[in-house]
Amino acid sequence: MIAVTAALVLLPQDPDLAAVRASEQRRVEVVARCAAAVCSVGDMSSPGGGSGVIFDPAGFVLTNYHVVGDPVRPKGDKPAEEVRPTPPEPPHAELEAWQQAHPDAPADERAQFVAAWQGRWRDEHWPTGKYHWHNKKVGLPDGEVYEAVVLGIDPGSDLAVLRLLPKAPGQTWPACAFGDSDQLLVGETVFAMGNPFLLATDFTPTVTFGIVSGTHRYQEGGGNRMLVYPDCIQVDAPVNPGNSGGPLFSEAGEIIGINGRISIGDRGRVNVGVGFAIASNQIVNFLGDLLAGRHAEHGTLDMSCWYMTAPREQTQRRGVFVQQMYKDSVAAAAGLSLGDEITSFNGVHVRSANQLATLIGVLPAHAWVTLGFRPTIGDGYGDERVVPIRLSPLDTGSSADAKADAERLASRENRRLATAALCRQWPAQDQGTGVTFTLVSGTERQQFRRQGERLRVDRGDLSLVRTGRGAGFAIENGKVRDSTAEEAAFLERQFAGNTLLWTSGQRSQQLDGSLLVGGAHVLGAPAWRFALAGDGEIEALVFRDGSPAGCVLRDPLRRQRVELHARSGVAQLIADGAIDKACKLEGPTAGAIADDVFGRPQ
Amino acid sequence: MSRAAAAVAVLAGVLSAQKQDFGAAYSFAERAPRTVLERTIDKLLPSIVKVHGASGLSTITSYATGIVVSDKGHILTLDQILVQKGRTRVVLYDGSVHQAEVLPADDRLRVRLLRVDPAEVEGGLHPIWPKQGDGPLFRTGQCVVSLGNCFRLAEFSEKVSATFGVVVGRANTALRYRLADVQYDGDLILTDACNNPGHYGGGLFDLDGNWIGFNTRLLESKETNTMLSAAIPSRDLLPYLDEYVNGKVQAESPKVVRPVYTGIVLFEPSGRTSPPAYVDRVVKDSPAAAIELRPDDLIVRIDDYSVRSCKEFRDVLAKFGPGAKVQLTYKRGTVVHQAALTLAEEKQ
Numbered sequence: 001m002i003a004v005t006a007a008l009v010l011l012p013q014d015p016d017l018a019a020v021r022a023s024e025q026r027r028v029e030v031v032a033r034c035a036a037a038v039c040s041v042g043d044m045s046s047p048g049g050g051s052g053v054i055f056d057p058a059g060f061v062l063t064n065y066h067v068v069g070d071p072v073r074p075k076g077d078k079p080a081e082e083v084r085p086t087p088p089e090p091p092h093a094e095l096e097a098w099q100q101a102h103p104d105a106p107a108d109e110r111a112q113f114v115a116a117w118q119g120r121w122r123d124e125h126w127p128t129g130k131y132h133w134h135n136k137k138v139g140l141p142d143g144e145v146y147e148a149v150v151l152g153i154d155p156g157s158d159l160a161v162l163r164l165l166p167k168a169p170g171q172t173w174p175a176c177a178f179g180d181s182d183q184l185l186v187g188e189t190v191f192a193m194g195n196p197f198l199l200a201t202d203f204t205p206t207v208t209f210g211i212v213s214g215t216h217r218y219q220e221g222g223g224n225r226m227l228v229y230p231d232c233i234q235v236d237a238p239v240n241p242g243n244s245g246g247p248l249f250s251e252a253g254e255i256i257g258i259n260g261r262i263s264i265g266d267r268g269r270v271n272v273g274v275g276f277a278i279a280s281n282q283i284v285n286f287l288g289d290l291l292a293g294r295h296a297e298h299g300t301l302d303m304s305c306w307y308m309t310a311p312r313e314q315t316q317r318r319g320v321f322v323q324q325m326y327k328d329s330v331a332a333a334a335g336l337s338l339g340d341e342i343t344s345f346n347g348v349h350v351r352s353a354n355q356l357a358t359l360i361g362v363l364p365a366h367a368w369v370t371l372g373f374r375p376t377i378g379d380g381y382g383d384e385r386v387v388p389i390r391l392s393p394l395d396t397g398s399s400a401d402a403k404a405d406a407e408r409l410a411s412r413e414n415r416r417l418a419t420a421a422l423c424r425q426w427p428a429q430d431q432g433t434g435v436t437f438t439l440v441s442g443t444e445r446q447q448f449r450r451q452g453e454r455l456r457v458d459r460g461d462l463s464l465v466r467t468g469r470g471a472g473f474a475i476e477n478g479k480v481r482d483s484t485a486e487e488a489a490f491l492e493r494q495f496a497g498n499t500l501l502w503t504s505g506q507r508s509q510q511l512d513g514s515l516l517v518g519g520a521h522v523l524g525a526p527a528w529r530f531a532l533a534g535d536g537e538i539e540a541l542v543f544r545d546g547s548p549a550g551c552v553l554r555d556p557l558r559r560q561r562v563e564l565h566a567r568s569g570v571a572q573l574i575a576d577g578a579i580d581k582a583c584k585l586e587g588p589t590a591g592a593i594a595d596d597v598f599g600r601p602q
Numbered sequence: 603m604s605r606a607a608a609a610v611a612v613l614a615g616v617l618s619a620q621k622q623d624f625g626a627a628y629s630f631a632e633r634a635p636r637t638v639l640e641r642t643i644d645k646l647l648p649s650i651v652k653v654h655g656a657s658g659l660s661t662i663t664s665y666a667t668g669i670v671v672s673d674k675g676h677i678l679t680l681d682q683i684l685v686q687k688g689r690t691r692v693v694l695y696d697g698s699v700h701q702a703e704v705l706p707a708d709d710r711l712r713v714r715l716l717r718v719d720p721a722e723v724e725g726g727l728h729p730i731w732p733k734q735g736d737g738p739l740f741r742t743g744q745c746v747v748s749l750g751n752c753f754r755l756a757e758f759s760e761k762v763s764a765t766f767g768v769v770v771g772r773a774n775t776a777l778r779y780r781l782a783d784v785q786y787d788g789d790l791i792l793t794d795a796c797n798n799p800g801h802y803g804g805g806l807f808d809l810d811g812n813w814i815g816f817n818t819r820l821l822e823s824k825e826t827n828t829m830l831s832a833a834i835p836s837r838d839l840l841p842y843l844d845e846y847v848n849g850k851v852q853a854e855s856p857k858v859v860r861p862v863y864t865g866i867v868l869f870e871p872s873g874r875t876s877p878p879a880y881v882d883r884v885v886k887d888s889p890a891a892a893i894e895l896r897p898d899d900l901i902v903r904i905d906d907y908s909v910r911s912c913k914e915f916r917d918v919l920a921k922f923g924p925g926a927k928v929q930l931t932y933k934r935g936t937v938v939h940q941a942a943l944t945l946a947e948e949k950q
Contacts, residue, residue: 182630183633185636185640186640186644187637187642187747187766188639188640189637210766211765211766213764213765214760214762215630217755217756234755236764236765236767236795236796263798272796273765273795274755274796348631351629351697351758352629352697352759354760
C-alpha cells in the first residue's frame with residue numbers, strides 16, 4: 001500500500017489535468033457557497049412547490065410568481081382578512097405597567113387598552129390591499145424550514161419576493177448577490193440550482209451545469225400578457241419541474257437569472273436542454289416594487305410593430321414599422337402615427353420587432369425612455385426624430401387586481417425591514433464636508449449648496465438660505481428679508497428629500513423613519529423610492545449602490561409636483577408629468593463650503 | 603462622416619480584415635469572447651443560417667437550420683422541411699432575408715442544398731467545409747458544441763442556440779434501418795449536446811471550430827420512449843457537396859439506387875395493414891424459380907434481416923444492388939429451408 005502511494009506521488013503531473021482539477025476545485029467551492037442561499041419553496045397546506053434564492057441576508061427570497069400561486073381572494077365584499085396575522089396579546093410588561101398606572105380601572109377600560117394596542121399592532125403588521133397569500137413554507141439546505149411572507153408580485157414576468165420569518169431575533173441568512181446579465185455571452189458556463197421534482201427532502205439543492213445557449217430571448221406569455229419572459233437567458237443546463245424560481249448562477253457564483261420555464265417539444269414536461277431564466281438585469285428593475293409589496297407593472301408604448309420590407313419604398317430594405325396603435329397611447333401623444341419606422345429605443349438601434357419587445361418588456365411602467373423614429377411623410381419617411389416618452393402600464397390579465405391594489409403595499413414593518421436591509425448594503429463612507437450642484441433649465445439656473453444642516457439655493461435674483469431646522473432667510477435683489485412660508489417649505493423639502501444634497505455618510509441617517517414605497521427607473525438604471533416623513537409627499541430616489549438618483553416632491557415655489565432624476569451628470573426634470581427637455585446638471589461635487597455663504601448679511 | 607474619418611475607417615477595415623467583428627450585425631451589444639468555447643461559437647455563428655420552408659402542413663416542421671458551405675451561396679440543410687420553389691427563405695446571421703433556389707436532394711443522407719444569390723448578400727458569406735485531413739473526424743468522449751435554431755427561438759439577427767456536450771459514441775444504423783424507427787442508413791455521431799426540432803440542419807463542431815457533424819433528426823425508439831441526439835459525420839457529406847458545390851461528377855452517384863428483381867410475387871390482400879411475406883406466385887425463369895421457391899412459402903429472413911411483413915421484404919431488398927447474393931430463409935409447412943438467391947436487375 002505504501003509502495004503504491006509512493007508511485008502515485010512520483011508520477012509526473014499532467015499540466016492539463018492539473019488545470020482541469022483546479023477549475024473543478026473552484027467550481028466545487030462556488031457551488032458550496034451558492035448552495036447555502038438556495039431554498040425550496042412550498043405551500044403550508046398543499047403539496048408541490050418550487051425553488052427560490054435568498055438575495056439579501058435579511059431573508060428576502062426571490063422566486064417565480066407561478067410558484068407562489070393564487071392569493072386568497074376576498075369573498076363578496078368581505079376582505080380576506082383570515083390570512084392577515086392575528087394580533088397577539090400586549091406584552092405582559094406593558095399590561096402590568098398600565099394596570100399599575102390605573103389600579104382602579106374597570107375591566108372594559110382594560111379591554112379598550114388591549115384593543116388600542118392591537119390596533120397599533122395591526123397598523124404595523126398588516127399589508128394594505130384587498131387580497132393576500134397564506135404564508136409559504138421555505139426549506140433551506142441546513143434542513144430548517146421557515147415560514148415566509150409573500151411581499152411583492154410581478155405576474156407580468158413571473159416573479160415574486162418573500163421574506164423569511166426569523167426563528168431568533170436579528171437572524172441573518174447566507175445570501176447571493178446579483179450579477180450583470182448583459183455581460184453574458186453564448187458559450188459561457190453557468191449552473192442552475194433548485195429542487196427539481198422535489199427530490200431533496202432535506203432541501204439540499206440539485207446542481208446542474210451547462211452553457212448559455214442564447215441571450216436576450218423573447219418568450220411570449222400565457223393569455224393576457226401574463227408570465228411573459230421578455231429578456232431571458234436560454235441554457236442547456238437541465239431545468240425541470242420544481243426548478244422554477246431557482247437561481248441561475250454565473251461561473252463566479254452571482255445570480256444572473258431565475259429559472260422559470262422550459263421548451264419541451266414533444267417529449268412531455270421534462271428537460272430537453274432548452275431552459276429559460278429571467279435575466280437579473282430585468283429583475284433588479286422591479287425589485288423596488290417587489291420589496292415594497294407592490295403588484296409590479298410593466299411598461300408599454302401601447303402599439304405593435306412589425307419587422308417588414310419598407311412599405312413606402314421601392315426597395316427591399318427592411319425595418320420595424322408601427323402597425324397598430326391606440327389613439328390615446330403615450331406613443332401617439334409623443335407624435336408617432338401608423339406606418340412610422342422605429343429606429344432606436346433608449347439609444348439602442350432597433351433591428352427587429354422582437355428586440356423592441358425585449359427592450360420595452362424589461363422596463364417598469366412609468367419609466368421614461370427615448371424613442372427614435374422616422375415619420376411617414378408623403379410617399380416616404382422623414383428625418384429621424386428622438387422623443388422622450390413615459391411608458392404606460394401594460395394591461396395584464398391581473399390588471400383589474402392591479403388597479404384595485406394600486407396602493408397594495410407590504411406591512412409597515414416589512415417595508416421598514418426592507419429599508420434597513422437596503423441601507424446596510426451601502427458603503428458607510430466618511431462624513432462629507434459639503435455638496436454643491438447646479439440645475440440648469442433653459443435660462444434658469446439654480447445652484448444648491450449644502451454644508452451640514454445648512455443649505456443655500458441661488459436662483460437668479462433670489463437666494464434662499466436654511467441655517468437650521470425651520471430657520472433661515474432670503475436675499476432678493478440684494479435685500480435681506482425673512483423667508484416666506486413657501487420658501488421655507490421649499491428649503492425643508494429639498495433638504496429632506498433631494499438625495500443629491502446628501503453626503504454618503506448621511507444616507508442612513510437621512511432615511512431614518514422613512515419607508516420603502518417602490519422602485520423607479522431613473523435614466524436607464526433601477527432605483528429605490530423611499531417615502532420620507534414630513535409634508536409635501538417627499539420621496540427620495542436612491543440607486544441600488546446607494547448613490548443619489550434624485551427626488552420627487554411638491555415644489556411650493558413652482559406649485560408643481562416635481563420629479564428630479566439624476567445619474568452621472570445627466571438630469572431630467574419632470575414637472576406635473578411633463579418633461580423639461582432643456583434640463584442640465586452640473587455636479588454634484590463634494591467640498592467644504594465657506595461659512596459666509598450661509599451667513600446673514602448685516 | 604468627414605472624408606478623412608472615412609479613410610481612417612476604411613484603413614482600419616483593411617487592417618482588421620483578418621479579425622472580422624460580427625458583433626455589429628447582432629441586435630444587442632455584447633462583450634468580447636473570453637474562453638475557447640465563446641470564441642469558437644462567435645467565429646462559427648456567421649456560417650449558420652435559419653431556413654424557413656413553406657408552412658401549411660402541421661405535421662411537418664417548416665423551419666430548420668442551414669450551414670453556408672460555399673461563397674457561391676450554397677447552403678446545406680436537412681431535406682425534411684417542406685421546401686418549395688420560391689417559398690423557401692434563408693435568414694443569414696445579420697438578419698437579412700433571401701429567397702433560396704432549391705437544388706436536388708441526396709436521398710440517402712436526406713440532406714439538401716439551397717442556394718442564395720451571393721450578389722444580394724451585403725455582409726458577405728462565411729462558408730465552412732467539413733473537417734479536413736486524414737486524422738479521425740471525432741473521438742468518443744471529446745467535447746462538442748452544437749449550433750442550430752431549436753424551436754425557432756432566434757429570429758432575424760438573433761443568434762441561434764448553442765448546446766454543449768460530448769460525443770457519446772458512433773452508431774451504425776444499417777442493421778436497424780427501416781426496421782425500427784431509424785430513418786437513416788449509415789454512420790451517425792451520437793452526442794449528449796441537445797438536439798431539438800429546428801436544431802436539425804445545424805452543425806456539430808469540436809472546440810477548435812472544426813465541422814465534424816451535421817445535426818439530423820433525433821433517433822427515436824417508440825418501444826422504449828427514448829430519443830438520442832445524432833449527427834451525420836461531416837465527411838460523409840463530401841461526395842454530395844463535391845458534386846453540387848464543386849461540380850465534381852461522382853464515378854457512381856450514391857443516390858442512384860438500382861431496383862432489384864427476384865421474380866417473387868407476394869400475397870398481399872388489400873385491407874390488411876402488414877401481411878406476412880407469403881409467396882403468391884413465382885415467375886418462370888426468375889432467380890426465385892432457380893431456387894425452386896413455391897407459392898405459400900413464407901419468407902422469414904434475408905441474410906441477417908428478419909422479414910415480418912411484405913413491406914419489410916421490399917425494404918430489406920432495397921438495401922441490395924443487382925448481382926448481390928443473399929441467404930433467403932423461408933418456411934414451407936413446418937420446415938425451415940435456406941437457399942442462396944442471386945438478385946437480378948429489374949428490367950424497365
